[in-house]
Structures are given as C-alpha cells and as structure tokens.
Amino acid sequence: MAQTVASIKDLLAARGMSPLKGFGQNFLIDQNMLRKLIDAANVVPGETVLEIGPGTGVLTDELLARGCRVVACEIDRGMCAILRERFAGNANFTLVEGDCLDGKHAIAPAVLAALGVPPIGGSATVGADGVETSGSHRPLKAAVGGTGGGFVHVANLPYGAATPVMSLLMAHHPQCRGLFVTIQREVGDRLAGKPGTKEYGPLSVLAQVTCEVSLIAKLPPSCFWPQPDVTSIMMSLTRRPTPLHADPAGLLAFCHALFEQRRKQLQAVLRGMGKVVPAGVDPQIRAEAMSVQQLMALYDAVGKSA
The missing domain is CATH 1.10.8.100 (rRNA adenine dimethylase, C-terminal domain)
Incomplete structure (x- = not known):
C-alpha cells in the first residue's frame, strides 16, 4: 500500500524519529510523480534496481510491486530499522546499511557486491559474520550475491550524494543501463548544460558522452515532505550503447x-x-x-x- 504523509509521520513518530536535513531526507509523497519516474525507467520484472536513500521505502514499495530486485543503500540507522521491518522476508529486497560512497571516488564495495558488480580496483572483504569492510571505512552490512552485474539506478537521491553517485556510475560502471533520478534542479541543469552557459561543465560532458539526457518532470516543493527549500526535477539518463568517447x-x-x-x-x-x-x-x-x-x-x- 502506498505510503501517505500521515503514514510516514506515524512510522517516524513511533520510533522517536524525524527527517534529518543532514541526510537530505525529503520524502517524495506525490504518487503520480513517483510512478512517472519508474515508468520512465521502464523496469521489468526480475531486473535489479539500485536505490540510494530509500528512507521509509516509498519508492521501494512500487519497485518491488513491479517485480524488481531492489538493492537499497541507506545511511540512517533508524531508517534501516524501518526498512528491515517493512520488507522482512522479501527475497527481492537487499539492504546495504551505510554510506553509498567509499570516500569521494568510488561506490561503496558493499553496494557493488550486492549488485554483483566488481569495484573499480580491488575487491571487498567479507568476514565470517557477513559484514563487508573497505580499508579503514566503517563496516557496511549487505546480503552478498548479485545477478551478474546488470542494473538500473532509480532513486529519489539525497541532494548531497547526487553528483558523486551519478558521476561514478556514468564514468566507471557501464553495467548500469541508466539513471532515473529525482535531484536538485541545479544538478539537473548541469547534466543538460550547453556550451557557453554557466551550467556547462565536466558533469555535462560526462553525462552527454555516456548517456542520452532528458527531463522527465519538474517537481515543486509540495511534492515532498518535509518541503525542501529548492525546486527538484526528475531526469532520465539512458546509457548509450557505445559512449561517444572510449575513456x-x-x-x-x-x-x-x-x-x-x-x-x-x-x-x-x-x-x-x-x-x-x-x-x-x-x-x-x-x-x-x-x-x-x-x-x-x-x-x-x-x-x-x-
């Protein structure tokens, strides 16, 4: 059943929680827009979806309902507890608890392991307790065992993680067939930036070399709870069969x-x-x-x- 503002508030209140601005927790509550994002991704049953920042699982619900295998990465321990409770026993749901990034230059090894994707360099270490570690970074918990590596990224991305996550997936992980994301409008403008404009830069070049970039929808603050101070947009970045440049x-x-x-x-x-x-x-x-x-x-x- 689709989550409403009231049900999200109840979930959080029952645990003494509230949205954390530091984690960019603005929950997408407009079900029509949520479905529009997933429709644009054109997911099919059995497909692996990477969702970063699932929160209480608003988007996760719909992805699972469509038969997707969801690998969700959530940094907030309280939200992780909610997700474990809500999706306990669902074989198509894998939760990676921790930061989605390994520093600023790589996707966390635990996320890649759950997707069945090799890291840029090296490999994650898995202990006997099933906890993956990466160098000096804190442990990240994940169910290991991917489906061969092909996946699609669908997410209401936390604003602070959007640019590094998208850059890494586009530049280093061709197994990701596309990114279908809700992001801050400023970041979306940079993805589609044209020469001679202030928005144009390295992110524009990377996106346009690796993907077909298009706008799905513009979202006013009223589509979220709590309402953010910025305008958001949904973007489609469909990976080109062959990038415009080999490197x-x-x-x-x-x-x-x-x-x-x-x-x-x-x-x-x-x-x-x-x-x-x-x-x-x-x-x-x-x-x-x-x-x-x-x-x-x-x-x-x-x-x-x-």
Missing part, C-alpha cells in the same frame, strides 16, 4: 582540470599543464565555450599524457 573517466578528469579555470583562455590553461594548443584549435577559446566534440578531440590530442 569517459579520463575525459572527466581532463575536463575538471580545464574547467577549474573556465574563464581563462585555452592557451593559458594548457601552458599551466605543460602543454601547447594543438594545431587548428583557437588558442583564445575558453573551455566553457568548447563543445563536447571539441573537448573530446582536445583530450585525444593533449590530455591522455596528463
């Missing part, structure tokens, strides 16, 4: 270096990197004015040896 991660790193000085002329930026402007490229152009195709060509010419 999205390397291209992203190169673009970060260029856009750190986005207002400087290209010749000055490259000089600082110990490089020269290739023949045929305007030395006075700025990174923010270069198209995705131009940035890819520049990376091929000078960036790979950076």
Whole structure:
C-alpha cells in the first residue's frame, strides 16, 4: 500500500524519529510523480534496481510491486530499522546499511557486491559474520550475491550524494543501463548544460558522452515532505550503447582540470599543464565555450599524457 504523509509521520513518530536535513531526507509523497519516474525507467520484472536513500521505502514499495530486485543503500540507522521491518522476508529486497560512497571516488564495495558488480580496483572483504569492510571505512552490512552485474539506478537521491553517485556510475560502471533520478534542479541543469552557459561543465560532458539526457518532470516543493527549500526535477539518463568517447573517466578528469579555470583562455590553461594548443584549435577559446566534440578531440590530442 502506498505510503501517505500521515503514514510516514506515524512510522517516524513511533520510533522517536524525524527527517534529518543532514541526510537530505525529503520524502517524495506525490504518487503520480513517483510512478512517472519508474515508468520512465521502464523496469521489468526480475531486473535489479539500485536505490540510494530509500528512507521509509516509498519508492521501494512500487519497485518491488513491479517485480524488481531492489538493492537499497541507506545511511540512517533508524531508517534501516524501518526498512528491515517493512520488507522482512522479501527475497527481492537487499539492504546495504551505510554510506553509498567509499570516500569521494568510488561506490561503496558493499553496494557493488550486492549488485554483483566488481569495484573499480580491488575487491571487498567479507568476514565470517557477513559484514563487508573497505580499508579503514566503517563496516557496511549487505546480503552478498548479485545477478551478474546488470542494473538500473532509480532513486529519489539525497541532494548531497547526487553528483558523486551519478558521476561514478556514468564514468566507471557501464553495467548500469541508466539513471532515473529525482535531484536538485541545479544538478539537473548541469547534466543538460550547453556550451557557453554557466551550467556547462565536466558533469555535462560526462553525462552527454555516456548517456542520452532528458527531463522527465519538474517537481515543486509540495511534492515532498518535509518541503525542501529548492525546486527538484526528475531526469532520465539512458546509457548509450557505445559512449561517444572510449575513456569517459579520463575525459572527466581532463575536463575538471580545464574547467577549474573556465574563464581563462585555452592557451593559458594548457601552458599551466605543460602543454601547447594543438594545431587548428583557437588558442583564445575558453573551455566553457568548447563543445563536447571539441573537448573530446582536445583530450585525444593533449590530455591522455596528463
């Protein structure tokens, strides 16, 4: 049964809990919009879905009802207790308790293990008690045993985690066939950013190289409880069968270096990197004015040896 504002409040009140702003807990309560997001993802029964920040399980309910296998990662221990209680015994539900990120540069090993996806480098260590650990980071609990690695990301993403999570999935995990997410409008504008605009940057380049980017819907604050101070949007990022560039991660790193000085002329930026402007490229152009195709060509010419 779909959760209402009243039922969410009751769940939290029974445990002496309230939404935590630090975790970006604004629950999507508009059922029509929720279904619109899942419809856009075009999930099918048996498909593995990664959901980050499930909260009380509003979106999780609908995904499970459609026959999906849901791997949900939740950092709030109180919410984890609610999720365990609500979905106890459901074989299609796997809860990863802890941070979805391993630092800023990788998805947590426990999340990848639950999905059946190898990490960027190395592997998670699983103890006899079933707790996965990664380096010096705190333990993350997960049921291990994926379905071969293919998955789709559908989530009402916590605002603080949105950019790193999406960047990592797009750049390093081609097993993810698409990202269908509710995010802050500012982040969505950056995903679809065009050259010459303030929104255009490394995230724009990465998204457009790896995915077809489109808007699903704009959501006013009234679609959430509690209401956020910002406008949100739902975005569809459907992975291209073949990315426009063979090295999205390397291209992203190169673009970060260029856009750190986005207002400087290209010749000055490259000089600082110990490089020269290739023949045929305007030395006075700025990174923010270069198209995705131009940035890819520049990376091929000078960036790979950076």
